[in-house]
Amino acid sequence: DQQVKQNSPSLSVQEGRISILNCDYTNSMFDYFLWYKKYPAEGPTFLISISSIKDKNEDGRFTVFLNKSAKHLSLHIVPSQPGDSAVYFCAASEEGQGAQKLVFGQGTRLTINP
């Protein structure tokens, strides 16, 4: 029962171009979404988030788009830099549960080529 899915295990992008990472979810009760980046031997680092009342949130080179009707979100990185090479996880949570349990996708390994 994979409630959050990242269907692309890997993605390779040229430096300076746009990277687009995708995520789908099945639970319509999810109302908050987050993207984390993970380097080897480190814990996930929070990147950007979006509430279900918005359809876009921007922070510097990172923009997250949310399409609630399609239950789909995407992370855009522009321009892509070599330091962006990492595994990216999307995560979702459901408010009103008395705790903020994050449900993660399987991750997408992004490689930025010089």
Place this chain on the structure above:
Amino acid sequence: DAGVTQSPTHLIKTRGQQVTLRCSPKSGHDTVSWYQQALGQGPQFIFQYYEEEERQRGNFPDRFSGHQFPNYSSELNVNALLLGDSALYLCASSFGLANEQFFGPGTRLTVL
């Protein structure tokens, strides 16, 4: 400003043994969550502690238990270890019910 810290970094145990992992939250945070990350998978929620009580639990057996101390630090205990318990165990902290959780570097547990 210290981030989330976890100890030990690596641990090797044999089947049937018990293990305790430790976590200190980021300064100012009072909520600690534990996740298990198997190879090639995303982190899976084990449980969350707030005010020294387990607030929510994921789909993990009773062999997994935890504790939160008055200083907000936390322990994860796993009894009767199985080979399938081999994973990276991540601790995350947050303030209250804030959505953004900050993760530690994890403890790599290997069960032989």
